[in-house]
Amino acid sequence: MGNTVNDHRAPDCVFCTIVAGEIPADRVHEDDQVIAFRDQNPKAPVHVLVVPREHRRDVRELAEQPELLAHLTSVAARIASDLADGDFRLIFNTGATAGQSVFHVHAHVLAGGTLAEGEM
Numbered sequence: 705m706g707n708t709v710n711d712h713r714a715p716d717c718v719f720c721t722i723v724a725g726e727i728p729a730d731r732v733h734e735d736d737q738v739i740a741f742r743d744q745n746p747k748a749p750v751h752v753l754v755v756p757r758e759h760r761r762d763v764r765e766l767a768e769q770p771e772l773l774a775h776l777t778s779v780a781a782r783i784a785s786d787l788a789d790g791d792f793r794l795i796f797n798t799g800a801t802a803g804q805s806v807f808h809v810h811a812h813v814l815a816g817g818t819l820a821e822g823e824m
């Protein structure tokens with residue numbers, strides 16, 4: 705499933721490479737629209753990234769497909785229920801100044817403990 709052809713792949717995008725199954729990731733969910741995998745540098749007991757299979761730069765672009773954005777959000781909620789107590793923080797860093805370092809939109813799902821105010 706990770707190797708389905710993706711016409712919306714961007715060159716030199718690490719998350720497109722993960723979607724294609726060309727580099728490993730610790731996947732916790734996948735379907736025909738999104739995949740989710742554990743962040744390699746976790747900031748909470750559960751720190752998962754939910755990523756659309758098709759390359760979109762950021763949440764502004766993703767919002768042009770409201771159904772996909774809604775699906776991604778519901779997957780995030782399900783992951784928080786499956787891997788933690790159901791409560792979660794959802795973060796879309798958008799733009800370099802706001803801390804976005806990978807320009808393939810991803811929702812950070814943080815869960816599994818009491819998250820401090822302002823903590824990622």
Ligand code: AMP
Nearest residue numbers: 718729742743744745797803804805806
């Ligand atoms: P952001 O700074 O919001 O763009 O978040 C990018 C996130 O991607 C960071 O939290 C990184 O730790 C994470 N990350 C980058 N490369 C990988 C990878 N190959 N596997 C898992 N997580 C990654």
